[in-house]
Amino acid sequence: MDTLNADPDATGDGDDHRPRQVVSGHFVPVTPTPLAEPEYVTHSSTFFKELGLSDELALNEKFRHVFSGDLSAAHGPMRQVGWATGYALSIYGTEYTQQCPFGTGNGYGDGRAISVFEGIINGQRWEMQLKGGGPTPYCRGADGRAVLRSSVREFLAQEYMQALGVPTSRSLTLYVSKSETVTRPWYSQDSHSIDPDILVDNPVAISTRVAPSFLRVGQLELFARRARSDAHPRALEELRMIVSHLIEREYKSDIDQTLSFADQLVELAKLFRQRLTTLVANWLRVGYCQGNFNSDNCAAGGFTLDYGPFGFCEIFDPWFQPWTGGGKHFSFFNQPVAAEANYHMFWQSVRPLLAEDAESLEHFDQVCHGFAEAMQGQIQTMWAAKLGLPEFNPELFKELMQLITQSEVDYTIFFRELSHIPDDISVLKKSFYSKTSQQLDEQWQSWLKSWRDLVINAGNSTEISTKMKQTNPKYAWREWLIVPAYQQAMQGDYT
Structure with a gap:
């Protein structure tokens, strides 16, 4: 919130919970919507230990208030307002805008995820984000809530993947409301239907997921699209700021800060390629399938980010797809191809920042063109190890x-x-x-x-x-x- 631009049209107090177009700025200040009667479900004692936090903290009343959406208990340097971010959507390298209610792409982003904390703990920077924290301007008319069912799955999956040595966002806490429910489509008992066939009332939950940042390829894409269309006078500058922010948050220890910005971008391309190819090889190693690997579900830090429709392959099937809406293009063995499409969008988004430097641009392009070969190398190394x-x-x-x-x-x-x-x-x-x-x-x-x-x-x-x-x-x-x-x-x- 100190180094990036807030949306100039945002409210000062964070009361910004209705769908609207956001046309500039890197984030929208927004207050979470607290859970009614929050109750402790679980916390990751493993992760608490890594952070140097006491297990009793998860049961502390003020802590529970903050991490179930009530920021009134927060005091400086924390703020009583969080932030939500916009991003663009592309599927297999094709840009989409119709998912946004305005048909422009200016209303697509964190519809129910609100970050509330960023800090350096034991030398490592972490951002903490409430998933299910209530509506934001990007909610597209939805209720901004997460249900207990999906929250339990994500909570467990993040810590399971961490234990298997797969780069991932982490789970901090999970709280549920004792009185608030939302209605969701689901399946009747013993249903054979592909699509949900009934509506079910679900308890509302907020899980806190943690990562060095929640920057996605789709976020870089949004700023690149704005720069390309000259959406506003500072569009190219905002693209440069978000890419610098990515280097600061995710690659600071790996990129020499004394290099020129152009050289840093070439290093960024190499490092992201290395992380993304390693990540997907790890997914195949453990049988994980990210059922909807769009650019907006692809962490620019190269770790598993979005546990939306996901699953693990039980009976071996190269075309395994855990999501009924996923199709073969996001199936188990197609994940390397989906990753390449996302990397291509990253390359296309960052490229305008090198327009003035022909030599660096050539190096940058070479890194991108080597993706398929690097991916194949990682996968073959993984199969040899298995x-x-x-x-x-x-x-x-x-x-x-x-x-x-x-x-x-x-x-x-x-x-x-x-x-x-x-x-x-x-x-x-x-x-x-x-x-x-x-x-x-x-x-x-x-x-x-x-x-x-x-x-x-x-x-x-x-x-x-x-x-x-x-x-x-x-x-x-x-x-x-x-x-x-x-x-x-x-x-x-x-x-």
């Missing part, structure tokens, strides 16, 4: 993909069992969902022998097995374990 091999073996991998698809293999259990380096397929069969023929078993045994020979020739098999176990998680996210957790929470049982 298989305990010193390098990627295309033939062995291709045969494995055919076998695990034919045998309907449980993705997590299979690779965990393989990590024990078995000499017979009987051990692997505990991960098969379907009965296999003798012919398929023989193909499996032949593959296993070829793979084992490569592993044993590569070095100490005990050490390789240990490394494989650090790559291939033992425990998977299972929707049938998560659903009872949030159903019980909706009944007031938070255990």
Whole structure:
């Protein structure tokens, strides 16, 4: 709020809760809408410990007020007003504006997410954001609330991904209202419908998610679009400010601040490419599918940001898609292509800032053009690690993909069992969902022998097995374990 521009049309007191067009500025000062009768559900004791916070704090009355949307308990240097940001939407490199109620793209952004805190703790900068904190000018006419069901899923997913070594936003706290509910479309018991078929009253919740910043590729895109159309006199300057802010918040320790701005942008392109390709390789490693990987769901800091429609692959399926509205383009194995489209939008957005520097622009373009190759390299390195091999073996991998698809293999259990380096397929069969023929078993045994020979020739098999176990998680996210957790929470049982 000190280094970027507030929307000049915003109110001073943050009472700005109706949909409207926001045509300039980096953020809108807005007050969260407090939960009625907030009740503690849970907090991440792991993350509290990392931040040096006492577990008792989550039960402190003033703390609960602030993190359930009532900023009246906050005192300086915190402010009693938070901030929401606008961003643009592009899907696979195609720009969209019709999601915005005004058809201009000036009403699309944080509709129910309001940041309330930014601070440096143990040398690391964190921004804390209330998800479900009430409507903002970007709410598009919605109620600005999150329900307990999705809040529980996001809370658990963030900390689970962190534990698996996947870069992610983090979970701080989760509070629920004892009296406020909202109506949402959902599924009737044993429904086979693709789309929700009933309306259900849900308890309202606010989860606090935490990251070094919540800057998205879609945010850079918004300012680039404004600069391109000359939307207002300071449009190009605001683009430069948001990109400088991104470097300050997410890349400060990796980019030499004494470099020229143009050289910093080339470094930014390299580092973001490295982080994004590593991230997507990690998603494939653990079976995660980001069911809606648009540019506005792509963190410019290169971590998992938006746990909207997401899921984890159980039966191996390269086209696994957890969201009924997602389509094949955001399916499990298509995530690298979606990432490349988002990176392209990042490149296109930052590029105008290099217009005066032909040499730096050429370097910048080269980094972008190398994305597909860098992505392929990361994915091949990941598959080699999952298989305990010193390098990627295309033939062995291709045969494995055919076998695990034919045998309907449980993705997590299979690779965990393989990590024990078995000499017979009987051990692997505990991960098969379907009965296999003798012919398929023989193909499996032949593959296993070829793979084992490569592993044993590569070095100490005990050490390789240990490394494989650090790559291939033992425990998977299972929707049938998560659903009872949030159903019980909706009944007031938070255990």
